[in-house]
Amino acid sequence: MTIPKESILLVDDEEAIRCILSKGLEMRGYVCDEAEDGEQALAKLKVNPSDLVILDINMPGRLGSEVLPDITTRFPETAVIMASGVTDNKVIAQCIKDGAQDYINKPFRFEQVLQSVNGTLDKRRLALEIQRYFQDMGKKDGGQVESRKLFLGAIETLVNTLEGCDNYTRGHSQEVAEIAASIGTQMKLAPQEMEDLHWAALLHDVGKIAVDPDILNKPSELTSGEYRHIMTHAVIGPSLVKPFVNDSVVEIISHHHDHFDGGGLDQSIRGKAIPLGARIVAVADAYQAMTSDRPYRGALSTLDAIEEMLWYSGSQFDPIVANILINTVRQKQLQSRYNN
Numbered sequence: 001m002t003i004p005k006e007s008i009l010l011v012d013d014e015e016a017i018r019c020i021l022s023k024g025l026e027m028r029g030y031v032c033d034e035a036e037d038g039e040q041a042l043a044k045l046k047v048n049p050s051d052l053v054i055l056d057i058n059m060p061g062r063l064g065s066e067v068l069p070d071i072t073t074r075f076p077e078t079a080v081i082m083a084s085g086v087t088d089n090k091v092i093a094q095c096i097k098d099g100a101q102d103y104i105n106k107p108f109r110f111e112q113v114l115q116s117v118n119g120t121l122d123k124r125r126l127a128l129e130i131q132r133y134f135q136d137m138g139k140k141d142g143g144q145v146e147s148r149k150l151f152l153g154a155i156e157t158l159v160n161t162l163e164g165c166d167n168y169t170r171g172h173s174q175e176v177a178e179i180a181a182s183i184g185t186q187m188k189l190a191p192q193e194m195e196d197l198h199w200a201a202l203l204h205d206v207g208k209i210a211v212d213p214d215i216l217n218k219p220s221e222l223t224s225g226e227y228r229h230i231m232t233h234a235v236i237g238p239s240l241v242k243p244f245v246n247d248s249v250v251e252i253i254s255h256h257h258d259h260f261d262g263g264g265l266d267q268s269i270r271g272k273a274i275p276l277g278a279r280i281v282a283v284a285d286a287y288q289a290m291t292s293d294r295p296y297r298g299a300l301s302t303l304d305a306i307e308e309m310l311w312y313s314g315s316q317f318d319p320i321v322a323n324i325l326i327n328t329v330r331q332k333q334l335q336s337r338y339n340n
């Protein structure tokens, strides 16, 4: 007997498509249900929230992209994969922002659908496990004020464990937090802002837990699809830590890959509208990464890293923040020359 896997709701106005997907997925042990439009899907989820929804975008009545925010808000534990015959990057980007985990093109190749379903459900399982782990810890602590510290301590351990598996990123987040703190102090941030900056810097890449490690550690240049996949960590990370940190920390993590000039991937805000903490983490993150070895290149010298930082100052990086870091690095260089 096959042990039932997770439940999947197939939402598409074309019965033939629902039927083909349902048969194929049920043969792989998934439990499938069908809905012909968004309203029917929401009604079915209310009675029995599925683990995953495959949601067609172009349907009569409300578009799938319009129904998506209702699903992710009302059923936060349900993962969603969008499906459409029309590839409109803006619509896809908005769907990812609204909480969809993946996107598949029509006409389907069943293997492609299966790969997306398996990958999305793997990530969902992992995310839920982490959330439950932290929730259990909170209960043990009696839900007191101390529990937040306990949660954050546990997340810190988790980050260290994740980075510990990879020689290249070991200690990355801790160093980013130290660089960010130095910039924050020079910018005279308030104590609460400094604390938020510390946690956001430490947790900025926690969403990479859900990124395919083969892509994350790929020793050669990434394709645009692989780059887009890695960048989902800036969407997944905030949803993982949201129950345990304040909104400022969530906002910093969400925007830590935003470019100052608005040119980042799927970016909605730019300039000073990007939280200051996110602009600081972006600079600290890039400098730490540039001056560390990576699978595909050696570490840049301090001088080259400064050059790079200057080159992207004003476009990728907030020029004021970048300037503070550059001056700090130069001062340290002078000091060490003087001491020697």
Ligand SMILES: [Fe+2]
Residues within 6 Å of the ligand: 204, 205, 233, 234, 256, 257
């Ligand atoms: Fe990142």
